[in-house]
Amino acid sequence: MPKLHRRTAYQPHVRWLAWLLLGIAALFMAGCAGLPSEVQRKPSTAISDGADTRLGRLVKASAPPGEPLSGFRLLPMPQFSLHARVELARRAQRSIDVQYYLVQNDETGRYLLRALRDAADRGVRVRLLVDDLYTAGADPLFSSFASHPNVEVRFFNPFPAGRERFGTRWAWSILDFDRVHRRMHNKLYVVDNTIGVMGGRNMANEYFLRDGGSNFIDIDTLVAGEVVPRLSSLFDMYWNSPYVYPIESLVPPTGETRQQLRERFDRLTTGPEELHPEVPGSTDLLGNNPLAKDLDAGELKLVWARAEAYADPPAKALGQTDEARGLPADESKDSVLYNVRRYLRGAENEIMQTTPYLIPGRGGMETIRLVRGNGVSYTIVTNSLAATDESLVHIGYRRYRAEMLRLGVELYELSPKRVEQTRRFGMYGSASGRLHGKSAVVDRKIVFIGSMNFDPRSMLHNTEVGIFIFSPQIAQQLTSLIGFIRLDGAYQLQLGPKGAIEWVSPASGDAADTILHQEPETDFWSRWKLELLAPLVPESLL
Incomplete structure (x- = not known):
């Protein structure tokens, strides 16, 4: 029979004392926490010869003659949007650059990481840049992914300690709130510096109609042609910034061999919950085929137009703008x-x-x-x-x-x-x-x-x-x-x-x-x- 505890008069005081001690401990831990000071960030930039890849040649063949333009295809339906990303990864030959606010450790996030790892197995260079806000408990997944010789993983504006849980991260960083509440909200996916996907979707179940509780109506666009090198340069601006930390600088080595890390990645990304999405049937709301159907036919149906791409400087996440101080909003023209x-x-x-x-x-x-x-x-x-x-x-x-x-x-x-x-x-x-x-x-x-x-x-x-x-x-x-x-x-x-x-x-x-x-x-x-x-x-x- 379970032991019953009678409520006593001193119990509320004990609870308040416990919360007080917990708060003092959190402040003490926060005072001790800090980002690594000497970090080796190997500079790298987008490849320059993506036009010679299969995707690059297809984009060039699909473009109209005359003035260089950019090609677009809106992706309003989640199944078509996820399919486009994975198909591009499967056909990549030189590079994949991925930048997201959220790559969730769920069926969709793991499915994408596996597609990227498979591309790396073919010799494709993969650079993955993720904001660190929602990576709590996912270090084993990302570090095993990063163990591949063709993969690099970096976190933007990371939490230095308590990385296993969302709450402990904030407890360790409570004195650094002005820094850690500023996040990289960007979403960008570029393949062979010639074609990509951008828009509002993160990499998680709820963005692709796979969550049991709630799902998002969102919009992405396929983008190709003239503006893509500009998108790649915006990615490089973040990748090589001092606000980005390689995962190796945040996660201590485990002593596992590369093969053991690969096996760990396989265990984490396969199993009963592994995602096996079907190719979207028919056409989407706008009458477009699934991307694979067009690529298999050697054609790329896009709307060609002039375009401009912009991104905030990475330093925005670490300091107040003039508008935040109550001054007139005269932001950078970029x-x-x-x-x-x-x-x-x-x-x-x-x-x-x-x-x-x-x-x-x-x-x-x-x-x-x-x-x-x-x-x-x-x-x-x-x-x-x-x-x-x-x-x-x-x-x-x-x-x-x-x-x-x-x-x-x-x-x-x-x-x-x-x-x-x-x-x-x-x-x-x-x-x-x-x-x-x-x-x-x-x-x-x-x-x-x-x-x-x-x-x-x-x-x-x-x-x-x-x-x-x-x-x-x-x-x-x-x-x-x-x-x-x-x-x-x-x-x-x-x-x-x-x-x-x-x-x-x-x-x-x-x-x-x-x-x-x-x-x-x-x-x-x-x-x-x-x-x-x-x-x-x-x-x-x-």
């Missing part, structure tokens, strides 16, 4: 924020934008007021409280909703229930749908796709990457995709007669629309929790 604002403010007729996290801040509201004052229609699609995976961000967002509506912004919020009911973006089953795509269409001729959210964290603290595509055809495709979300999966917001926000759920057929007067698809507790936390959350950290 930063993503500067160029997003430049093209939004230059709009003449229409802006359509998607962002999962919407906190415009002072600079964003200046942009909205400017373009609305010029008569430009402005539509934004974002997450509802029920759809968001960051409820604290919703606190910051809701402070701006009424003003945006008064300015004439058409505001839509994703409905998890409606996304589950539609099959346009895939079968969600019992999982809920959430928006994660970061995109914009300006005047039906300029498209932005990248990693930047419309919130202070992306604007001030995290590094981002993005591409601008000057193509009415790509703009029309993205406009259609955003339209699918608005029509099939979102509520439109409006101001009621007394100025309160209302959510309009469009009806089918001749039925009347349903108007809701509180955050849709939420319960009392989730709304009440936000009311409690709202006064305590600093907007600058959201």
Whole structure:
């Protein structure tokens, strides 16, 4: 029979004492923790002869004559996007450069790493750069992957100690918060310096419709041609920066041989949960084949256009910008924020934008007021409280909703229930749908796709990457995709007669629309929790 413990008067004091001692220990540990000071970072750059590879020759043969342009194919459907990355890895001959905020130690992350290791076995140089925020407990996986002679793994802005668990990492680094809360949010995948994939997706189950709880609606693009060397140079800027640490400088050697490390990698990436995705059937929402079908036929169907690519400097993650100090936002002309604002403010007729996290801040509201004052229609699609995976961000967002509506912004919020009911973006089953795509269409001729959210964290603290595509055809495709979300999966917001926000759920057929007067698809507790936390959350950290 189990022993029962009676609650005594001194137990609360014991618990408080335990928490106090734990806090003192955490501060002591944090004072002792520090990044390695003498780190050997072997410089390397993108290969220069990718045009001579099979993929390079195919890209060249597919390009139109005349002015050098870049080729694009939007990847709105998760199965097609994962398939494209893996097929490119399978056909790589010289190099694969991979940069992500998140490579999760789950079925999808391990599947990608295995595809990269298989490429390395063929002699392909693989450089993997991952932000260190979500690598807790994954050092055995990444270090065994890095043991391959053709593979290098580096972490951006790493945690120096307590690496086994997310909580212990933060405990060891609590005195270094201003550094460790700034992250590399970039997402980039380049093969043979000639073709790649970029956009909003990280490498984890929930980005590819494989999570049992919730999955993201996102957007990537296949990119080839003239702009790819620019993307590679942006990767090199991070890879060779002093804010990046080789995994060997953070993870002590285990004494295992290279063969033993290879066997460990095989054990970690195979088994009952190993991913074996089928080649996507038929065509995607835009009528495109799975990439393998085109590559096998020796053709590459792309939309060719002029493009510009930008990335924030790596140092952004380690210091406050002028805007963070409350000064005017005059960012570097190579930063993503500067160029997003430049093209939004230059709009003449229409802006359509998607962002999962919407906190415009002072600079964003200046942009909205400017373009609305010029008569430009402005539509934004974002997450509802029920759809968001960051409820604290919703606190910051809701402070701006009424003003945006008064300015004439058409505001839509994703409905998890409606996304589950539609099959346009895939079968969600019992999982809920959430928006994660970061995109914009300006005047039906300029498209932005990248990693930047419309919130202070992306604007001030995290590094981002993005591409601008000057193509009415790509703009029309993205406009259609955003339209699918608005029509099939979102509520439109409006101001009621007394100025309160209302959510309009469009009806089918001749039925009347349903108007809701509180955050849709939420319960009392989730709304009440936000009311409690709202006064305590600093907007600058959201």
